[in-house]
Amino acid sequence: MQETVFRKNIELRKEMELLYRGNRYKLGYGIDNDGKSYITFGEEFLPAGHFYTYGQLVNEAILGISPLRESIEVIELLR
Numbered sequence: 001m002q003e004t005v006f007r008k009n010i011e012l013r014k015e016m017e018l019l020y021r022g023n024r025y026k027l028g029y030g031i032d033n034d035g036k037s038y039i040t041f042g043e044e045f046l047p048a049g050h051f052y053t054y055g056q057l058v059n060e061a062i063l064g065i066s067p068l069r070e071s072i073e074v075i076e077l078l079r
Contacts, residue, residue, distance in 0.1 A: 003072045010039065010054055017044075017078040020063045020071060024078070041068070 001018075009016060016027040024044040031037055032050070041061045042048030051057035058069040 001072060001075055001077050006072050006075075007054060010057070015079075019076040019078050020074070023064070025063065025075075 010027075013029050015029070018025040018027065025042065026040070026044055026048065028040045028048070029037065030040055030050070036052060038050045038052050039054075039057050040048040040050055041057060049061060051060060058072070059067060061068040063071045063075070
């Protein structure tokens with residue numbers, strides 16, 4: 001997936017299911033107790049991490065052993 005498409009989907013708050021090396025990941029959204037919006041991201045059936053900005057997401061979220069920013073171009077959008 002192109003990084004520009006991935007970023008635009010996040011700006012539009014589109015929920016996504018992604019495939020990377022045979023593993024499924026889910027990306028969604030939530031609001032914390034202070035009313036701040038966040039992005040949820042994690043491997044399917046495991047607890048998701050919470051990220052407050054796009055930059056935090058791509059720099060801190062992990063796909064396998066690599067940061068998400070290094071893998072965006074090779075992930076497959078399932079939904």
